[in-house]
Amino acid sequence: MSDAVFPYRSVVVSCQAGMDNPLHGPGPMALMAQAAAAGGAAGIRADGPADVAAISAVVDLPILGINKTGERDGVYITPTFESAAAVVRAGATVVALDGTARPRPGGGSLAGLVARIHDELGVPVMADVDSTDAGRFARAAGADLVGTTLSGYTGAPGSAAGDGPDLALVKALAAELDCPIVAEGRFWTREEVLAGFEAGAHTVVVGTAITNPMAITRRLVEALR
Numbered sequence: 203m204s205d206a207v208f209p210y211r212s213v214v215v216s217c218q219a220g221m222d223n224p225l226h227g228p229g230p231m232a233l234m235a236q237a238a239a240a241g242g243a244a245g246i247r248a249d250g251p252a253d254v255a256a257i258s259a260v261v262d263l264p265i266l267g268i269n270k271t272g273e274r275d276g277v278y279i280t281p282t283f284e285s286a287a288a289v290v291r292a293g294a295t296v297v298a299l300d301g302t303a304r305p306r307p308g309g310g311s312l313a314g315l316v317a318r319i320h321d322e323l324g325v326p327v328m329a330d331v332d333s334t335d336a337g338r339f340a341r342a343a344g345a346d347l348v349g350t351t352l353s354g355y356t357g358a359p360g361s362a363a364g365d366g367p368d369l370a371l372v373k374a375l376a377a378e379l380d381c382p383i384v385a386e387g388r389f390w391t392r393e394e395v396l397a398g399f400e401a402g403a404h405t406v407v408v409g410t411a412i413t414n415p416m417a418i419t420r421r422l423v424e425a426l427r
């Protein structure tokens with residue numbers, strides 16, 4: 203099922219802008235997605251029903267929908283069935299969610315959530331994980347794709363929080379799991395994207411380095427310090 207989501211060796215562009223970003227909102231994110239599509243992206247990752255709806259209206263690519271809610275120190279990427287259903291109704295063709303074993307709001311299990319998304323929404327599920335253990339856990343819970351999205355952001359032991367992508371985790375997940383691995387998080391350069399595929403990624407997701415001029419500017423300015 204998941205091979206049909208994105209072709210092998212795809213680059214997916216994450217078009218997200220938080221409240222602190224002047225580009226926040228469905229209009230700017232739809233333009234970002236159109237630019238990414240024109241550049242050859244194989245899919246778009248987007249946050250929330252409003253952005254997903256605006257993007258799906260103008261871009262004919264698979265949309266990896268997420269729905270960030272709640273506090274950033276817990277499970278916040280599509281934590282519940284309702285949050286997943288909202289982005290699928292808006293046009294998401296795949297749902298990505300927190301695939302770690304951390305307690306989920308409402309207390310349900312990851313396996314229960316994945317099964318419900320499969321059964322009631324009929325879309326594949328990508329699990330965002332932070333470690334090899336979490337990848338195993340998420341795959342056993344039924345995730346169709348497993349991504350390195352949360353590496354460095356949860357405080358998990360061995361979860362790298364460096365400047366660049368966690369290629370070691372891409373490699374470990376690719377060696378262990380019988381599903382496509384999505385390399386995501388802190389990919390900035392062509393070399394890193396190629397290294398992601400060499401490490402065994404099926405798809406590489408790039409966000410900030412393409413769609414967040416505020417963060418790109420800050421990174422360059424901070425390099426002067």
Ligand SMILES: CC(=O)N[C@H](C=O)[C@@H](O)[C@H](O)[C@H](O)COP(=O)(O)O
Binds near residue numbers: 410
């Ligand atoms: C940890 C977390 O919440 N990551 C989010 C998940 O959707 C986004 O904020 C990232 O931008 C996305 O994963 C792409 O990564 P990067 O922007 O580093 O290329």
